Amino acid sequence: MRLIFMGTPEFSVPALQALHDAGHEIVAVYTQPPRPAGRGKAIRPSPVHKAADALGIPVRHPLSLRKNEEEWAAFAALNADAAIVAAYGLILPQVMLDAPRLGCLNIHASLLPRWRGASPIQSSVLAGDTESGVTIMQMEAGLDTGPMLVHAATPITPATTATTLHDALSALGGELVVSVLSNLPQATPQPEDGVTYAPRLTKEDGRINWQDSASATDRRIRALTPWPGTFTSTEDGTILKIGSAELLADKQHSAPPGTVLDDTLTIACGTGALRLTLIQKPGGRMMDAQTFLRGFSLPSGTRLA
Structure with missing residues (x-):
């Protein structure tokens, strides 16, 4: 398929690599702009940016998508079958959600509808959940409210940390999204009960x-x-x-x-x-x-x- 990939942190890199290895044509990668990092505050590209450069994929890093009609047009002009979104960090306006033929698919690090929001990995460990997982969902305007295409679970043990869970879900997300694009399962609405929210951490x-x-x-x-x-x-x-x-x-x-x-x-x-x-x-x-x-x-x- 002809894809756009949108992600920023290390969590997103395995999905980008998996899609590339599966033979999909990734026509562009969207990621957050390079920012100061480390003790020296040197300007550094995001992990996804570095991975895309290594794969020879063009990178776009707009500072904002809100009212950015030039970027909306550039996104639509890519004529993608789908956009795959994994911890990108910017809200996609409806015009961008509607642009790809199959819409935008999100790799979310929880078993939705539990832990919608910004910190699903940390929130699941903090709450004492016995399992977490990854959900691939069709994106819509609401916060992680879109219908689900597939999900897979992984256990949380008394030894699980945010780091170990992050790494497990990151790899799982890459596997699942490749499977979804191969099978294109029917999306089903999220249950109305069991909704919890994972707040942005400070x-x-x-x-x-x-x-x-x-x-x-x-x-x-x-x-x-x-x-x-x-x-x-x-x-x-x-x-x-x-x-x-x-x-x-x-x-x-x-x-x-x-x-x-x-x-x-x-x-x-x-x-x-x-x-x-x-x-x-x-x-x-x-x-x-x-x-x-x-x-x-x-x-x-x-x-x-």
């Missing part, structure tokens, strides 16, 4: 509330690492970033939540406890607990907030 979402249970806190760390990242603060206000922790849900203690219980960084939660296994002090790097404690004192009885 850095403040990563603040640990030690009043929460150890299980809930463990899910927050696994869901929000590496971004926006989870953190806590010491009694003097020093911010400590948390990279990972070991869940000790059954540990009995009578200490107030946030109390350091021993010399292995076991922290009291509302119920149970967590042992911090990767932690980072300001200006430092993420390190294991033993290495961290050689250069930063957190004695038993210290309260974290």
